[in-house]
Amino acid sequence: xxxxxxxxxxxxxxxxFLSRSAKDRRSAERITQVLRGQGIPVWYSGTNILGAAQxxxxxxxxLQRCDWxxxxxxxxxxxxxxxxxxxxxxxxxxxxxxxIVPISFKTCQDKKPSWTLREFQFVDFTGDLHEGCRSLRRIxxxxxxxxxx
Numbered sequence: 001x002x003x004x005x006x007x008x009x010x011x012x013x014x015x016x017f018l019s020r021s022a023k024d025r026r027s028a029e030r031i032t033q034v035l036r037g038q039g040i041p042v043w044y045s046g047t048n049i050l051g052a053a054q055x056x057x058x059x060x061x062x063l064q065r066c067d068w069x070x071x072x073x074x075x076x077x078x079x080x081x082x083x084x085x086x087x088x089x090x091x092x093x094x095x096x097x098x099x100i101v102p103i104s105f106k107t108c109q110d111k112k113p114s115w116t117l118r119e120f121q122f123v124d125f126t127g128d129l130h131e132g133c134r135s136l137r138r139i140x141x142x143x144x145x146x147x148x149x
Contacts, residue, residue: 012140013099015041017066019086021077027105028072031125034133038142063089068099070136071117072125074106087117101139103132 016035020028025046032044043062045055059082063069069090077083090096102117105125121139125132137143 012142013040013068015043015066016068016070017062017086017090018042018044018070018072019077019083020072021074021080021083023076023080024072024074024105027074030129031072031103031133034129035136038133038137040137040140040142059086063093067095068101069096070101070103072103072105073108073117075108077105078108101136103136 018028018032028044029046032042032046035042043066045059045062063086069086071077071083071087087100090100100117100120102120102122103125104122107126123132123135123139
C-alpha cells in the first residue's frame with residue numbers, strides 16, 4: 001500500500017464528493033444510496049443539484065465544501081471531461097491531498113484521467129457492491145452494517 005493511501009485511514013469524512021460519468025448514473029445512485037444508508041454524507045449531482053440550478057456552480061461549491069473525493073472509474077468516466085476536471089481540482093487542492101479514493105467499478109485505463117491516481121488506494125467495486133462499500137468504509141476506519149442486497 002503506498003504511503004499516501006496509509007495516511008488517509010481514520011480521517012472520517014465530513015462530506016464525500018462522488019465523481020462519476022453521467023452515463024454511470026445507475027451505478028452511482030446505488031453506491032450513493034448504500035453509503036448514505038451507512039451514515040456517510042455523499043454529495044452526488046443526481047440528487048444534490050436541484051432543477052434550474054446552475055449546475056457548474058453547484059459542482060464548484062460542492063468541491064470547495066467536501067473533504068473527500070471518490071471517483072468512480074469506468075470506461076465512460078475516464079473519457080468524461082467533467083470527471084477529469086473534478087479530479088484535477090482535487091489533485092490541486094491541499095485539503096484533498098490524501099483524500100482521493102478511486103473506485104475500480106469497471107475495468108478501464110485508470111491512468112487516463114491522471115497518472116497520479118496510482119498513488120492512491122483503489123477500492124474494488126467490480127464484484128459485490130456491499131463488499132466494495134465495506135472496503136471503502138475501512139479507509140475511514142468505519143465498520144459496515146450489511147443491509148438488504
